[in-house]
Amino acid sequence: MIGANVSDSRTSPGPASESPMNDRLQNSMTAVSSPFKLSIRGLYKAYGDAVALERVTMDVLTGEFVTLLGPSGSGKSTLLQLICGLVPPSGGRLFIDGADRTQASAAERDIGVVFQNYALFPHLTVGENVAFPLRIRGLERSVILRRMEAALGMVGLTGYTERMPSELSGGQQQRVALARCLVYQPSLILMDESFSALDRNRRLVLQDEVRRIHRETGTTFIFVTHDQEEAMTMSDRICLMNRGRVEQFDTPRALYDTPRTVFAADFIGTSTILQGVVRPGGRLATPVGDLPLPDGSSVSAGTKGALVLRPEHLRLHTDDETGLRGVVEDVTFGGAEQRVRFRLGNDQKIVVQVPATLALSAGQAATVRWNAGDGHFIPDQEA
Amino acid sequence: MAANPEMAGMAARDTGKDGRLAGAVRFIRSRNVLSALPVLPGFLFLVVFLVIPLVQTVWSSVHDPAGSGFSFSAFGHLFAVPAYRGVLWTTLSVALWCTVLSAGLGYPVAVWLATLSEKTRRRALFLIMAPFWTSVLVRNFAWLILLGRHGPVAALMRFLNIPGGDALLFNRAILIIAMVYVLLPMSIIAMLPAHTSISRELLSAARTMGARRADIFWRIYFPLSLRGSAAAALLVFLTALGFFITPTLLGGRHDVLLGELIILQIDRLQNWHFGSALAVVIVLAGGIAIALTDWFFDLAGTRPRRGSGGRSVAVSGLLARLSVSAGRAVPGFLRSGGWEARLPGLCSWSIIVFLAAPLLAIVPMAFTRDPFLTFPPHLGTFHWFLQYLRDPLWISATFTSVRVGLGAAALSVVLSGLAAFSIARADGRLASLGILAFMVPLAVPPIVIALAQFSLFARFSMIATDSAIMLGHTLLCMPVVFTILLAGFRSYDWQLNQAAATLGARGSQILTRILLPIIRPVLVAGAVAAFLTSFDELTMALFLGGGLKTTLPKQMWDAVLLEVSPLLVAVSVVVMTVVTLLFLVMERALTRRRAGGPG
Numbered sequence: 001m002i003g004a005n006v007s008d009s010r011t012s013p014g015p016a017s018e019s020p021m022n023d024r025l026q027n028s029m030t031a032v033s034s035p036f037k038l039s040i041r042g043l044y045k046a047y048g049d050a051v052a053l054e055r056v057t058m059d060v061l062t063g064e065f066v067t068l069l070g071p072s073g074s075g076k077s078t079l080l081q082l083i084c085g086l087v088p089p090s091g092g093r094l095f096i097d098g099a100d101r102t103q104a105s106a107a108e109r110d111i112g113v114v115f116q117n118y119a120l121f122p123h124l125t126v127g128e129n130v131a132f133p134l135r136i137r138g139l140e141r142s143v144i145l146r147r148m149e150a151a152l153g154m155v156g157l158t159g160y161t162e163r164m165p166s167e168l169s170g171g172q173q174q175r176v177a178l179a180r181c182l183v184y185q186p187s188l189i190l191m192d193e194s195f196s197a198l199d200r201n202r203r204l205v206l207q208d209e210v211r212r213i214h215r216e217t218g219t220t221f222i223f224v225t226h227d228q229e230e231a232m233t234m235s236d237r238i239c240l241m242n243r244g245r246v247e248q249f250d251t252p253r254a255l256y257d258t259p260r261t262v263f264a265a266d267f268i269g270t271s272t273i274l275q276g277v278v279r280p281g282g283r284l285a286t287p288v289g290d291l292p293l294p295d296g297s298s299v300s301a302g303t304k305g306a307l308v309l310r311p312e313h314l315r316l317h318t319d320d321e322t323g324l325r326g327v328v329e330d331v332t333f334g335g336a337e338q339r340v341r342f343r344l345g346n347d348q349k350i351v352v353q354v355p356a357t358l359a360l361s362a363g364q365a366a367t368v369r370w371n372a373g374d375g376h377f378i379p380d381q382e383a
Numbered sequence: 384m385a386a387n388p389e390m391a392g393m394a395a396r397d398t399g400k401d402g403r404l405a406g407a408v409r410f411i412r413s414r415n416v417l418s419a420l421p422v423l424p425g426f427l428f429l430v431v432f433l434v435i436p437l438v439q440t441v442w443s444s445v446h447d448p449a450g451s452g453f454s455f456s457a458f459g460h461l462f463a464v465p466a467y468r469g470v471l472w473t474t475l476s477v478a479l480w481c482t483v484l485s486a487g488l489g490y491p492v493a494v495w496l497a498t499l500s501e502k503t504r505r506r507a508l509f510l511i512m513a514p515f516w517t518s519v520l521v522r523n524f525a526w527l528i529l530l531g532r533h534g535p536v537a538a539l540m541r542f543l544n545i546p547g548g549d550a551l552l553f554n555r556a557i558l559i560i561a562m563v564y565v566l567l568p569m570s571i572i573a574m575l576p577a578h579t580s581i582s583r584e585l586l587s588a589a590r591t592m593g594a595r596r597a598d599i600f601w602r603i604y605f606p607l608s609l610r611g612s613a614a615a616a617l618l619v620f621l622t623a624l625g626f627f628i629t630p631t632l633l634g635g636r637h638d639v640l641l642g643e644l645i646i647l648q649i650d651r652l653q654n655w656h657f658g659s660a661l662a663v664v665i666v667l668a669g670g671i672a673i674a675l676t677d678w679f680f681d682l683a684g685t686r687p688r689r690g691s692g693g694r695s696v697a698v699s700g701l702l703a704r705l706s707v708s709a710g711r712a713v714p715g716f717l718r719s720g721g722w723e724a725r726l727p728g729l730c731s732w733s734i735i736v737f738l739a740a741p742l743l744a745i746v747p748m749a750f751t752r753d754p755f756l757t758f759p760p761h762l763g764t765f766h767w768f769l770q771y772l773r774d775p776l777w778i779s780a781t782f783t784s785v786r787v788g789l790g791a792a793a794l795s796v797v798l799s800g801l802a803a804f805s806i807a808r809a810d811g812r813l814a815s816l817g818i819l820a821f822m823v824p825l826a827v828p829p830i831v832i833a834l835a836q837f838s839l840f841a842r843f844s845m846i847a848t849d850s851a852i853m854l855g856h857t858l859l860c861m862p863v864v865f866t867i868l869l870a871g872f873r874s875y876d877w878q879l880n881q882a883a884a885t886l887g888a889r890g891s892q893i894l895t896r897i898l899l900p901i902i903r904p905v906l907v908a909g910a911v912a913a914f915l916t917s918f919d920e921l922t923m924a925l926f927l928g929g930g931l932k933t934t935l936p937k938q939m940w941d942a943v944l945l946e947v948s949p950l951l952v953a954v955s956v957v958v959m960t961v962v963t964l965l966f967l968v969m970e971r972a973l974t975r976r977r978a979g980g981p982g
Contacts, residue, residue, distance in 0.1 A: 084881075084885055086881050086884070086885070105884065106881070106884040106885045107884050107885070107886075107887045107888065107889060109885075111885060112885065112886075113881075113882065113885040115878055115881070115882055117876075117878065119876065119878045119879050119881070119882035121879055121882075121883075121897055121901070122876075122879075122901060123900050123901050132883070132886055132888075132896075133886035133887050133888075136883075136886060136887045136888045136889075136892055136896075137887060180886065181886075184886070184887065
């Protein structure tokens with residue numbers, strides 16, 4: 001991604017050393033119109049001694065679809081609330097369209113938020129709910145009516161104006177919440193775990209619709225989820241979070257192919273992670289033996305790190321003695337391919353994807369091989 | 384840097400002294416302090432109208448009016464004179480009897496109510512709540528009519544040739560029955576939340592593990608419901624301690640309770656020193672009861688499980704074994720019929736009939752053509768109702784009650800509402816303390832509060848004013864309103880406010896367009912509950928009215944002491960009608976809120 005300023009808390013400098021960069025950024029941003037919808041500089045949140053979110057610095061491009069992904073307690077919802085302005089930050093700054101909005105209230109930020117449990121007003125009809133932000137802005141009655149109906153049409157709920165929220169299904173309530181955001185055309189829409197309460201089919205349909213609305217409106221979206229599949233399919237970029245820190249902020253492909261931390265490798269997709277120390281010859285010494293490192297990884301000897309192997313890069317051979325020897329432990333059928341849990345000599349498990357045509361059974365001896373270039377090496381990061 | 388106070392505060396933290404200042408600024412800016420502000424008015428009200436008067440009462444109980452300084456002579460007097468000792472003993476034993484009976488009869492009803500669906504439960508509860516909101520005076524009065532010398536029961540007994548029909552009233556047994564009649568609905572209502580909050584899944588889970596019905600009840604249900612039920616029993620005991628209406632109207636010559644003694648000392652003998660001492664004794668007895676209950680049942684639920692849990696688990700294990708063997712002794716045909724399952728339902732319906740029947744039975748007598756109450760009455764006239772409407776004394780008393788009730792309702796909704804609003808969003812120890820503070824008026828019998836407030840209002844020459852009675856009633860209404868509003872604010876989805884804020888609404892717009900419309904039914908219910916509490920209240924009116932200002936209950940009290948007349952029955956019917964209508968309004972408000980409909 002062009003101009004993507006990626007940094008995580010461990011490498012980000014403290015407030016004092018950060019300020020020159022801040023000033024420069026701020027000057028450039030106020031001078032010319034910013035390509036960034038949202039810029040965050042050292043934003044963090046602590047409740048007493050408990051740090052909910054360590055310092056985050058990131059930029060989101062205008063019109064981008066960004067997902068905050070992470071397990072529960074990773075700080076993604078805290079970050080979202082800081083962006084909304086619903087929670088005051090403990091420090092750092094936040095810019096929207098290049099203007100400092102750190103102290104602005106939620107109402108002043110020109111944002112729309114779709115809450116996890118929709119937060120529809122139970123005493124208002126669907127139409128009144130959607131019209132609410134327009135009424136607040138004191139628009140003319142006819143304009144309100146027209147835009148309200150257009151917004152409901154966009155989410156496929158034409159004709160539901162007079163219904164009460166409690167009469168709708170979860171998916172329909174979700175659409176109303178989205179329409180209520182779209183109706184006043186905020187340039188940034190935030191969605192907090194919005195699909196987590198829906199069943200799988202409804203979720204897929206709504207994912208498609210949100211992407212369509214994103215394309216049609218050009219609105220910048222920030223989407224929070226703990227579902228990596230959802231994040232992968234919907235996002236331009238994913239901000240992977242863990243324990244109140246940003247692990248990696250990258251495109252889905254980069255996150256999958258070149259994870260920068262063991263957590264990222266483990267969280268995104270299935271992988272086998274083998275820890276070890278780099279030998280002088282350029283191979284990694286692991287408990288299962290010396291393994292080849294990917295081409296071009298010029299890692300100095302003595303470096304500790306992890307080799308990440310994706311199931312689809314591994315090959316299983318039953319008629320060949322070269323490679324790592326082991327035993328098939330379990331086979332799961334998955335349509336075109338099957339996943340094999342393979343046990344190496346010292347109990348190390350390794351997941352391999354093989355064609356469904358290959359006949360395998362538990363207890364069968366085999367060997368596993370891969371092209372050295374398909375592996376991905378992550379050196380340990382000393383804090 | 385300096386442009387950002389947050390950053391400045393952070394940088395300063397490392398430099399010690401300035402850091403502390405910045406910390407203080409942060410503390411004030413953090414909403415903890417600001418959000419506690421709405422609690423203040425209600426809290427101040429409690430201090431001025433409850434704490435200070437109580438301290439004053441304690442003070443005057445240990446100070447000889449002759450001016451000889453500290454003296455515990457009043458307490459010595461109480462324990463030295465056998466008659467007074469007798470009153471103390473009678474009060475404690477009657478209160479204990481009432482507690483045991485109300486809790487014992489209330490428990491199966493609560494068990495049964497908890498098994499019903501939400502909708503059916505509300506209907507059944509109506510039959511229990513309606514007597515609860517009906518004036519205590521009317522409820523005592525019903526017994527006077529039904530069991531009186533010329534009442535229907537006496538007539539029936541004469542007809543069946545059973546002797547003793549003319550001596551049904553004025554003894555210990557009828558006193559306790561009538562008090563239980565008044566206290567039972569309160570006991571059930573206070574107990575119910577502890578029962579409905581027990582997850583039905585737990586019981587199913589126990590069944591899948593092979594537990595018998597008796598095991599499920601004694602080992603799972605009973606221990607889980609114990610704490611809440613004990614709290615309800617405590618509330619009954621505290622209320623019973625201060626009773627004086629029932630013993631005065633229905634008690635025998637020897638059944639004098641502390642409450643009556645206080646009235647006697649203050650009203651007839653003007654002995655404030657001794658009266659205060661009696662009030663202090665009631666409060667002390669209540670305090671000891673609270674401490675004992677808390678020690679045994681861990682009311683706050685803060686102690687580690689092992690202590691009290693061990694005790695009650697051992698007890699319920701024993702009960703389980705006992706009832707399993709008792710169950711075996713029951714003939715097989717009874718057991719197969721599932722009689723155990725129907726028992727709570729049967730009990731509950733009998734109790735509901737017991738609660739409703741006396742009130743319904745007196746209604747026809749308001750239409751009697753006889754000049755006195757006799758049985759059977761000759762029905763067919765509105766004469767007594769017209770007499771009520773024509774009598775300026777009754778009408779002015781009615782209007783006084785309405786005025787006082789409206790004032791108390793408005794004030795208590797504002798004070799308790801503000802407090803509930805901020806406490807609902809807080810949690811932790813401070814919030815629990817706040818809740819406790821607003822519940823304190825429940826733990827002190829109204830007669831003690833009335834006595835304590837008398838000297839406060841006397842100092843400002845406010846005795847015998849509407850305002851004094853209204854302020855006194857407000858204090859009694861506050862816990863009731865607070866409970867209703869706290870539940871309302873707790874169930875409010877505060878994220879709606881955030882949602883409205885992100886949609887561009889300002890604070891005032893969020894208040895008027897979102898919070899208030901959604902919470903309005905709860906405010907209405909709270910106001911109605913407060914009005915009903917005040918409309919029915921006699922004790923405060925008796926004291927703070929100074930014998931001059933007459934509310935409707937006071938007027939009824941004066942009338943009943945004079946003569947039990949058909950006019951009084953007619954007034955009772957009017958009161959019952961008003962109360963039932965208002966109660967229906969309250970119920971409607973609350974159910975509509977639950978349905979979440981637009982209105």
